[in-house]
Amino acid sequence: MSNKVNRAQQWRLFISNFIGFTVIFVLLGVIVFVLFRNAMLTSTDQALRVERTSRLSGAPVAKKPIDQGKPGHRVQTSRAIHPFMTTTLIFNDAGKITNHAQLGSRYDTLKNIHLDTSQVGQLHTIQVGGKYNFRTLLVRVPKTNADKMVAGKYLLIMENIDPQKAAMSNFTRVLLITMGVFWLLSILMSIWMSRLTMRPILKSWGRQTEFVGNAAHELRTPLTIIQNKLELLLTKPNDKIIDQAENIAIANSESQRLQKLTQDLLALARSDSNTLQTNFEGTHVASFLQRTVEPYTEIAASQGKKLVLAPVVDFKATLDQNLIHQLMNILIDNALKYSPQGSTITLSAKVVGRKWQLIVADQGIGVNDADRKRIFDRFYRVDSSRSRQTGGNGLGLSIAHWIVDLHHGNIVVKPNQPHGSQFVTTLPLTPASGLSGRHDKPRG
Ligand code: ADP
Numbered sequence: 528m529s530n531k532v533n534r535a536q537q538w539r540l541f542i543s544n545f546i547g548f549t550v551i552f553v554l555l556g557v558i559v560f561v562l563f564r565n566a567m568l569t570s571t572d573q574a575l576r577v578e579r580t581s582r583l584s585g586a587p588v589a590k591k592p593i594d595q596g597k598p599g600h601r602v603q604t605s606r607a608i609h610p611f612m613t614t615t616l617i618f619n620d621a622g623k624i625t626n627h628a629q630l631g632s633r634y635d636t637l638k639n640i641h642l643d644t645s646q647v648g649q650l651h652t653i654q655v656g657g658k659y660n661f662r663t664l665l666v667r668v669p670k671t672n673a674d675k676m677v678a679g680k681y682l683l684i685m686e687n688i689d690p691q692k693a694a695m696s697n698f699t700r701v702l703l704i705t706m707g708v709f710w711l712l713s714i715l716m717s718i719w720m721s722r723l724t725m726r727p728i729l730k731s732w733g734r735q736t737e738f739v740g741n742a743a744h745e746l747r748t749p750l751t752i753i754q755n756k757l758e759l760l761l762t763k764p765n766d767k768i769i770d771q772a773e774n775i776a777i778a779n780s781e782s783q784r785l786q787k788l789t790q791d792l793l794a795l796a797r798s799d800s801n802t803l804q805t806n807f808e809g810t811h812v813a814s815f816l817q818r819t820v821e822p823y824t825e826i827a828a829s830q831g832k833k834l835v836l837a838p839v840v841d842f843k844a845t846l847d848q849n850l851i852h853q854l855m856n857i858l859i860d861n862a863l864k865y866s867p868q869g870s871t872i873t874l875s876a877k878v879v880g881r882k883w884q885l886i887v888a889d890q891g892i893g894v895n896d897a898d899r900k901r902i903f904d905r906f907y908r909v910d911s912s913r914s915r916q917t918g919g920n921g922l923g924l925s926i927a928h929w930i931v932d933l934h935h936g937n938i939v940v941k942p943n944q945p946h947g948s949q950f951v952t953t954l955p956l957t958p959a960s961g962l963s964g965r966h967d968k969p970r971g
Contacts, residue, residue, distance in 0.1 A: 540721035548713035575664040585673030618681040741906040749781035791922040813841035831868035837875035857923040858887040866891030890947040
């Protein structure tokens with residue numbers, strides 16, 4: 528089922544990437560095409576306007592046909608920007624071409640052009656004889672014009688644009704081929720990008736599924752025990768509490784276990800959703816540790832163990848007191864859980880360069896090399912039967928790791944001498960900015 532969902536998601540990502548690429552390529556193609564076409568016509572239109580100005584100024588124009596074989600190519604004017612490409616048709620009011628003598632053999636082709644007086648002042652692209660392309664500008668010359676030949680006439684100034692047309696169609700072909708190649712490349716790119724995007728999603732999906740499965744499993748066990756014990760009590764309605772004290776005590780301890788488990792799950796859920804409100808403040812570490820450790824010394828003593836806070840040279844560090852308190856709670860609780868009676872747990876803190884270290888060392892069972900990294904994973908327990916007895920659920924160190932991450936620090940476990948383990952937490956004295964913004968998730 529999840530595979531199907533993932534494939535559908537990946538497919539959707541691929542399609543959206545591909546559509547995105549296609550839109551970009553098409554837009555790019557259209558923009559390049561339009562710009563290129565405009566750039567091509569700009570100089571032609573400029574030439575037409577110069578010719579118009581020149582004609583309207585009324586100065587006589589020396590024209591001589593120099594190649595009568597090719598229409599649209601060869602009337603030389605002294606003022607035109609493109610003298611060899613500019614042709615002018617002179618129409619009278621009746622729409623008849625009056626300069627056919629100058630046009631020579633080209634007249635046969637050009638005679639089909641009709642005068643449309645509504646187009647005066649407008650630029651147009653026309654095709655003549657089925658193959659010659661011109662850019663045209665129609666001009667109405669006032670009767671007062673000094674050049675009698677054109678006074679009171681209509682001039683159709685024409686620039687042959689066959690070379691531009693050819694260049695344009697070459698360019699369009701190259702553009703289409705390039706876009707096609709890139710469009711095909713964009714398919715590969717979209718596949719690669721959708722896979723890349725899906726990778727972290729799949730990873731966190733897997734983790735989430737595993738987490739939910741583990742959480743359900745952990746919740747089911749104490750619930751089943753409580754249910755069994757309650758059902759047992761119901762079968763003996765006449766018993767006194769003292770007769771069933773053991774069953775009640777078991778149900779009670781399982782309900783406490785449930786409470787601890789739900790608290791931990793809640794903490795992890797909060798960390799996952801990044802909704803935790805942090806409160807970082809400058810703290811005198813020595814007195815903070817003193818205050819925090821005190822209640823645990825009594826608990827340790829009640830278990831026949833010793834909890835010692837090594838003398839700390841006072842220094843100030845920026846930290847979230849509640850979270851560091853929770854971290855110490857987890858580490859001290861573990862140290863007590865996994866050490867025998869009569870052993871000593873030592874807590875110490877010191878400044879190391881621009882960081883400070885909090886070390887919780889015990890003389891307990893220790894952690895072997897293989898488990899050293901994994902114990903920070905969610906629900907990981909070295910010996911689940913043992914940690915069941917001690918009430919562990921494998922979430923404590925995962926939460927500890929997240930708290931340390933939140934402070935931009937790191938936590939490692941090392942062997943203690945002669946036996947036991949040392950949990951060394953290294954935290955910056957003044958963590959970098961952005962502390963309250965982003966909260967990384969606990970491991971697992
Ligand atoms: P738990 O609730 O099971 O203690 P934790 O995440 O706190 O879960 O710890 C994970 C596992 O790491 C524990 O089950 C235990 O096997 C191991 N561990 C943690 N602290 C210690 C310690 N001080 N000494 C030995 N093993 C430890």
